[in-house]
Structure formats: C-alpha cells, structure tokens
Amino acid sequence: MAPILEVRNLRTQFSGPNGYVTVVDGVSLTLAQGETLAIVGESGSGKSVTAMSILRVLPEPPARIAGGEVLLEGRDLLKLDEEAMRAVRGHQISMIFQEPMTSLNPVMTIGDQIVEALCEHRDISQDDAFAEAVALLERVRIPDAKRRVLEYPHRLSGGMRQRVMIAMALACRPQILIADEPTTALDVTVQAQILTLLAKLQSEFGMGILLITHNLGVVARVAQRVMVMYAGRVVEEAPVGPLFKHPLHPYTEGLLGATPRMHSDAEEGARQRLVDIPGTVPLPDKLPPGCAFAPRCPKVFDRCLKERPELVTNRDGRKTACFLTQERTA
Amino acid sequence: MQAFRDFWRRYRRKTSAVIGLVLLLFVFLVAFVGPWIVPGDPWDMATMPFLWPGTNAEFPLGSDTLGRDILTGIIHGSRVSLLIGFAATLAALGLGVTVGALAGYFRGWIDDVLMRITEIFQTVPTFLLAVVLVAIFKPSMTTIVLAISAVTWPSIARLVRAEFLSLREREFVQSCVVIGMGETRIIFRQILPNCLPPIIVMSSVMVASAILTESGLSFLGLGDPNLMSWGTMIGIGRDAMRTAWYMSALPGVAILITVLALNLVGEGLNDALNPRLKNH
C-alpha cells in the first residue's frame, strides 16, 4: 500500500549554551492508511521530538528543523507556511498527548472546546457542531454523553479526558493520528480500554496511527511495525512479530531483556535477574564518536567506537544500524 | 563556587539587573567611604542658608534653611538610611521566617493561631501603624527599626509559610522523617535552605520599602532627632519647597537611586534564582 506519510532524513536541533544540538538525527519513516507504526525508545531517544517535528509544533526557537522532508501525500509539510500548516493540523494530522489535562482548557466545557475545534476547520453552524460534539463523545464510548458534554475537564477522570482528546482529534476525520504516550499516565485497566478504543476507531476510520511509547507491551498489543530509537537515531525497524521474537540490534535485545515478563506460570522466569543495560542514555550534546550505544553494548568491538553504523536494510527486509548484523547478512 | 558562577551567568544576562547592582554598589561605597572624604557634622551650620547648588565650589550641592551643607547631609544620611533599611529587614526576616516556618511546618492549630495574628497586622495600613508605633515609643533609631519590621514581617511570614507548606510535602522531607531526624533540624537544615531564593528576592525589595518608610517617618518629623537621614532632609526642605525646591529634591534623588537600584537588583535576583527560568 502506498504510504500517506513519508518522512525522509528528518533532523531536528535545539539551541543550547554551546550552539545547536541535534536531537533527532536522520529519521526516516513511512506510514500507510490503517497501519499502526510504533516508535519506541527511552527518555532522551528523540521519539517525541520526531512526532512534534512532523506536526511542526515545537517552539522555534529553541528548536529548529534543520533538514529532511515530511511528505503528506507527496506534499512537503516543512515547506508550508504557518497558515497552510494550521489547516493540516487537526484536519489531516491530529495529535494526542500523555497528559490530556494540559491540552484541555480548564475554564471551558468540553462541549465548547469540541465545538470550537470543529468550527475552526469546517463551515458548520454552532447547533450542528454541538450535536456533532455529542455524537463524537458517544463514538469514543463516553457514557451519558449528553450530560458529559456540559462538564468541565477537571470533573472527568484521566481516562475520560483522554477519550475527550481522542474525540477532538478525530473530529475532522484525520488521515493520521499521532499518539504521544497516550496511556502512560493511565492505570492499566484504563490503558487497555483506551488502546482498545483506538484500535476500534482505527478500523472504523482507517487512519494511520503513529504511536510513540516507551512500553514494549503496548507496542506488542497494538502496532504492526516498530521503530526503535536510541539517542536521536533509528537503530532498528521491523514488523512487530519478528522484532519481538528475534531482535537484531543489541539495544532492542537489551530492552526486551530488561522488561519484566509476566508468565502464566509465575515460577518460570520470575525472580531471575533481568538483563540490565549498564549506564544511561547519553545526552544529545555528549554523544560518543562511534555508535551511540557502543559504551553500553555487551557486543561492542573496535569499529563501533570509531565509526557510526548507518541504518541498512538487510536481506530479509529488516533494517538495523549495527555492524554486527550487517556483517552477518552481508 | 560553580553554583555561584552559574548564578552570576544568569544574573548578568539582564542589563537592568547589572545597572541596579552598579548603582547599589555606588550607594554602598558612598556610605562607607563618603564620611572620610567629606568629613564634618551634617548638623553644622557651615555656610549661609539658602545657598543654591553650583554657586559655591565649597558647597557644590548648596545649603539648607539653616546653612547646613546638603552634600554632607546626603553622604552621612546614606549610612542612616541603609542601616535602617537593612536592620529593619533583618529584624522582619527573623520574626517572619520563624512564624512562617512554624505555621507552614506544623500546620493545624499552630498555623491557625499564627496566621490570625499575622492577619491582624496585615489589616492595619502599614505606614499608619508605623507612625503610631514610633509616636508611642519616642522616635529613635531602635524604635524606627522595630516599627518598620513590625509592619513588614507579615509578608515574609506568608511567603515562608507557603514555601514550607509545599516543601514539607516533598519526598525528601518525608525521607528525613523516616530516618528519624528531629523537627528542628528538618525545619532549619532541610527545608529553610530550599526557600532561600524567594526570601532573598523579597528581602531586597523590603530594604527599599524600609528606606522609603523611614523617609516618610522623618518627613513627618518622626525620625531620630539625632540622626541626619534623607527623610529628615526632605522634611527640613518641606518648608521652603516653593522657593528652594532643591533642598527636598536632592535627597529625594538619593532615595530614588537607592530604591530603584534595590528593585532592579531584586528583579535580577528573581530571574537568576527562579528555578522555572533556569533552563532558558
């Protein structure tokens, strides 16, 4: 299927005390209709900045997009002026965030906020917009939507607020939804509800979802493809099944080993040591010269310390940025 | 040392803050070395009265209604004004920090009692209260300092209380409770150092307002009769306001410069110490 979104070689920088620091370094991705692509990584990996760069919602300065292309149906979003970009945001690409409370206006009822969002992008009367707001809340399975539409955000629970955010994000039937850690602040039972809801809405509307998360369990449950990011670069990209069964990059392997697994037989595996990756993610202005993961990598060898591995497609179509796997398949 | 260098880097980013600091240092310099350079008693009737500034090189700023040298007055007065400003602030800090810390840390009835007392002080207009206090206890350096601190401590107490209320809920304080640390040590060694930045910022502005209050009291004739302060000088010049406005204006300029400097420094300190702005 032809991708609706294609990002090529995206580079985003932040100004620091000693000049610009590259936080996202040459990220490329594609997203097709109806597909869920997960970007996983720990804090400092650049996954959120990637998402925000696509929608151009980073404050500039201190941020600047230093290079690359973001092609939405062939049109480069990075070349659009602010007004044209506003028409894209919320209309063709929408975004939801980790903490819905900060994205909602505390002094407006949720109904008014949805109406406002609808009138921004569409030629629609207030009454129609209000009726549609109720319909949208019903679509995100908010019980008693007619009453809820008149409530203020603080009266809703975290899960309900996230549903409202999803309703607003989907108001204009976007082709792409960027979900930045949408369930991280929620309890597990509510997280499961929200993820299920997103999956159902996706099958109804067929939008592509770009899911930003640190939780590998969430990835396994909802995504078709995964990109693993480390220190601003993509280190591995693969379909979900193969990636979890047979991770190629040592960082992916480490992440999977570090995640405690639940076993139905609790004795199996439990209370064994987890694989721990020594050290921490390097700061973007203190990256080592070679592979950024080299100082923490159990399989490091000379070349990794001097030279930076590029993201290369292997014979089986998977991509990794590691000399080991590249040599093995070459 | 590193912390100080970071602080200075943030402080000097703001030009107005640096100007304020330079002005303030100048005022301090005048107060410290001025009386050596311009010796003599400011109360001495050194020359003819109503001498306009710039007419006699020996008395460049002229003289007042009784022939006292205005330059000597301003230079000696700087000591009085600064001393009263800082002493009153220090006294207000002592009381305000203690009350605020106790109220914010212990909460409950201690908080209720202390805050009601604080509110009583806050409901009375501060300057009027200071006038009444000084009038009752006879004007002197000590009573003026105490009167000013008596009207300014409530704002410190409120600030410190608010800081304590939020800091005492922080996990590092709970962690001190769990290791069995005593309450005095938690209050003074753990929490208090963490609310110093806002206290410092507020203090600089309080010194300025204490100087203004002292001037106001002296203007009304409630200054220490043995001390020549800027306020006293303005008070003296008041009677000749129409004919010789310079007598009030010159010490007024001195007050203006000092208060402005303190406010600029306070604003600079706020930007440099405020953690929310630190990362920019």
Next chain:
Amino acid sequence: MSGPLLSIAGLIVHFNTSQGTVRAVDGVSLSLNKGETLGLVGESGCGKSTLGKAIVGLVKPTAGSVQLDGMEIAGLSRGELRRHRARLQMIFQDPYASLNPRLRVGKIIEEPLSVHGVGNARERRAAVVQLAERVGLRPEMLTRHPHEFSGGQRQRIGIARALALNPEIIICDEPVSALDVSVQAQVVNLLGDLQRERGLSYLFISHDLSVVQHLAHRVAVMYLGKIVEQAPRKSLWARPLHPYTRTLLAAVPVPDPDQPKLIDQPMVEGEIPSPLNPPSGCHFRTRCPFAQAICAEQEPALKEVADGHFVACHFVERKPDGTVTAP
C-alpha cells in the same frame, strides 16, 4: 522465629477533606516475614501508597495496629518511633523529589548515621563510601549534588540512604515506576541482590504487575482501600480468583506479539470510583461483570480459600472436597 516480622491488623486511614471523608485505607491486614517480599498492587487511588506511609508513620493511622516484631508502633509519637526507625526504612517513588537538592550526595547518605549518632565522622565517612559502592556509585560522586545525577543513579542514592541504618524492612513505594526500562531493570536487580545478601524484607508497592511478579514472594491486590485478594505469587498467577485481579492481569500489556490483540478481548468498563464515596458492599461491584444483588448489600470478607490464598468475593467458595469455585 516466632510470628511475622511486621504485622498489620485492621489498619484504617481516613482523611477529612472539605468534600467529606476519604477512606484511603479501609481495614487492611497484612503480614511480612523475614527475607520476604510482599507485593502490594493496585491502581492509582486504591490507597496502597497511603498504607505504606501509615506503616512508617508518615501518615497517622485512624485505627488499627502495626506491629514490628510484636511491638506496637502505630500511633507512636515521632520521638517514640525513633528507636524503631533503624529497623524500618523506606524508598520513595520520585527520584527527583526524594533527595534534598541543596545537599551533597555524601551528606544525604550520611544523614541517617549522624541523626542516630552512629560512629564518629571518620567512621561514618567510611560507611558512606562502602554504601555508595554497594549500590553502584563511585566514591568521587559523593561530592556532587543530586541534580548532576540521572534518575536511576538518584534512586541508587535513595537506596543507599535507606540501607545506612541496616534495616530489616524496607517499604518500597513505587521505586522503579519513574525510571526507563533499562534503568528499571538495574534497580530491580539491585533490590533483589540486596535482599539475598542481607535478608531484607520488602513491602513492594507498585502498579506494575510484571515488576511485582518478578520480585514478590506473595502478592496482595488492593482496590479502593481494601485487600481483595492475597496469595503466594505462584497461585495468584496460576489461578487469580477475584474478578478484579483477573481484570488487572488481563489488562497488563505483555511484550509478546502472539498474545491476542486487544481489540479481540472483552474489556472491563469504567474506572476506579472515588474513595470519597465508595460503592456499598463490594467496592468492585460497579465494574464487575458478575455482580449480583448481594454484592451491593453485603461486603465480602477476606477468607482463605486455599493454602495462603485469600479472596474477598461472595462467589469464590471452597467446596468440602477442597476445590475452589470462582465466577
């Protein structure tokens, strides 16, 4: 050895707010043995953190008993509690808020020793270096301030501080939930190693069932101030009996692409109600797919249905032949 090291009985913590009484902990009984990890799991607002704080005396219990080695410590004043502090320590959730930003790390680790007057300055200094090395910090790091450290390193500092007095029990309040996965694994491993070396007992409070499964010997599941199920780890995962426990287990996303996609699974509706106004009878009944009239009328007692396996549900029963039926 006689009896458990720590035993909690009928513990109640209520807070009075302007909107009414918050029943944060509503009659909890638990016990913790030497060298054991008891996992306490539940969603936000279930009262698990308040329970931990009540045990160490950070929150005053409204009623109930907390016994340390048979001695009652609930409701003791801070002065009286001091003697017991050395035995009962705590590790906090937020590695950024739990260290005083103005103190050097060496000082932070030393404080418990100086507060309790252990050794002279030189001896304490040596002890601090040893503690730091044990948790994986280099001695030269001790002169730095907390803000110079990453989240994982800060949590190590917090652990060193908790270990300084050589406690027997450590209450771990979500110690790894603020950390990245790779760092979380380091801290989980460190906690496990320390337990084996020193015979520590942990009350491990967490919302993350997979971490709890990894560390705990026994697990208690909390919902709206009450324990709804408590069991040895193995039997809890082999056969979770309370409908809430099952919901919770099913909701945890597991990094296994072969498990069914979420969209194909039935889902429990709704969210945890406010502890200001919990439902009558069984607190879970408003979300429970098996709820009947009796659930609203009568509060189910926590009863032992199998060896060490306790459940509070009207529909879980132990038959005379020893088998257990569950809805």
